[in-house]
Amino acid sequence: MTDATLNAPGAKPKKTSLKTITERTKRRNASERRFKAYGIGAILIGIFFLVVLAVSIVNNGAPAFTRTVLDIELTLTQDQVDEAEGELFKTKAYEQLFIASLQGQLEESGLEVTFDPAALERIVGKTGSTIREHFKANPGDIGQPVTFELAASSRVDGYFNGRVNRETLQDSRFLQLSDLDLVDALADSGIIHGSINWNFIQGADSGVDNPGGAGIGASVVGSFFMMLVVLALSLPIGIAASIYLEEFAPQNRFTDLIEVNISNLAAVPSIVFGILGLAVFIQFMHLPQSAPVVGGLVLTLMTLPTIIISTRASLKAVPPSIRDAALGVGASKMQAVFHHVLPLAMPGILTGTIIGLAQALGETAPLLLIGMVGFVARGYPDGFVAGFTEPNSAMPAQIYTWAARADVSFYEKAWGGIIILLAFLLTMNIIAIILRRRFERRW
């Protein structure tokens, strides 16, 4: 039945009972149900991918937080030390002492294994120098029992994680099939066991053939200082620019042009900002390479459009009646904005800022271009200022570096790094939510 027939003069509308559902209503209800089903389906797909992502990240990344260590209790007398120091190959002598001690411990637990020093070196690396350095640094420990916790090599680590097994292991200079018998024996006697890898969380990057020693700590610090730069620059500049554009600037072609360009900048690929930063900050202004301050400047450029757009949107969302009210009692334009409009827009501004910062935190491409993949082998920046100017890496760049390395055990480090990165992001978001609540409650 069409409208024309309904309204046709003289034609009486057919009377229908409310209880009989017409064809038209049925179709409308059916389409509504279909739409709801689509919506639920979309959400389920989203949840599915989220779960897959979370599970795979945790699965792949968890091994990065554990490591396999070899515990050995060593008591060296002054004579033994003197004797070892008298040898030509001093570390070799210490290694002999270590092997003797290890053998003693194995015999205690009732195992008889023959030692090949080369095999032991493949399992825990060069132990002699570690031991020698310890006793040189702590001469007081001579004559007393000292427990050493020596990190096992990444292949051994992989053997316990299931990444390496007897079927797939090929003899190499890293690990040989026969070594695994020794590893099993050591594990059975409790000398080799798993432990939490604090070094991964606190430490710095390691060489390409030492995945076990790689840590993300230094690049967390790098990211942190970069975020400080981004926050300190982009928040005031972004808010000032948006307040001016939204509340004070006249509407003319020039401001229209600026508006269009800001929107376009938000869509510019981040690598473009990277090459701009390389040209301007490093080649022209000669700022230090690989330094968080440069990374922060580049990311500020990238974040500004996001912050300006969201700030303008939240300023626009403040009802004009509030501005009228303030102007009506004789407030100046600036008073109206700062006393009334800005506090109301603050939750929105914060959300935009956090989104911008989160974007900046996860950005890799521009950092690669300005060399924010500094290889920091050990230690942290020396003081607050150095944190900005000393070469460092950032979390995403570090993750990228690890993922690109040949040794497969760096792969799990990359996943572990992603867990840390996500934890960082989550913390930022939680802080933002708390701040939002605080501002929303303000009267």
Place this chain on the structure above:
Amino acid sequence: MYDSPRVAENKVATQDIKIAANNVQVYYGDTHAIKDVNVDIEDKTVTAFIGPSGCGKSTFLRCLNRMNDTIDICRVEGDILLEGEDIYDKSVDPVQLRAKVGMVFQKPNPFPKSIYDNIAYGPRIHGLARNKADLDEIVEKSLRRGAIWDEVKDRLHAPGTGLSGGQQQRLCIARAVATEPEVLLMDEPCSALDPIATAQVEELIDELRSNYSVVIVTHSMQQAARVSQKTAFFHLGNLVEYDETSKIFTNPEDPRTESYITGRIG
């Protein structure tokens, strides 16, 4: 359906001219919104602007405290004199003007702050109070003048947005009088209120007349008749007729005025 309105009996107390508008033209871009308006608004008088929607009465009202400055495309020509001084003169700061010419808007728009802060905001930014006790006094006085003191005196620090519509509008009126203006502009202050709240606000307007010159824009002719002493009828951007309220409602000169108040146009 036109009932003969109860015309305010009040005689105009003084003949002092507070605001004089001469040949005022207002343009929104290319639209000529106000055409050649001449009107003298008297002190201690309630002046009502009536007319059909879109006739320019609100626009003209907003010219009187330069609220139209906030609209980029709006352009005002002609002179508007507040006690002989041209308010559109280059040397006049609209912020100072708005402290003298307060405004109450159509929709109640309290700040999302406490009742106390709503009132105290104006005095604070104008430096009217020297200390907290002064400010407390101003707040109480203003709320009393806004006829809302008794209802809110126990919850001055509750949010102003939590009040009912009528209370919010009286709060806004109290806020406007807190800065001690000389003229109070009201843009359809009762359009969002129920009859009881409207009656309260109207009573309030009548009391305010003893201290201020009040200009009120209204769509309700009964309201204009009840509260005002002088009435101006606007039609299509022209000021058609401006006279004593009693004369406008009983014996209008212009046929358009008569058509409007009897409900034939508008």
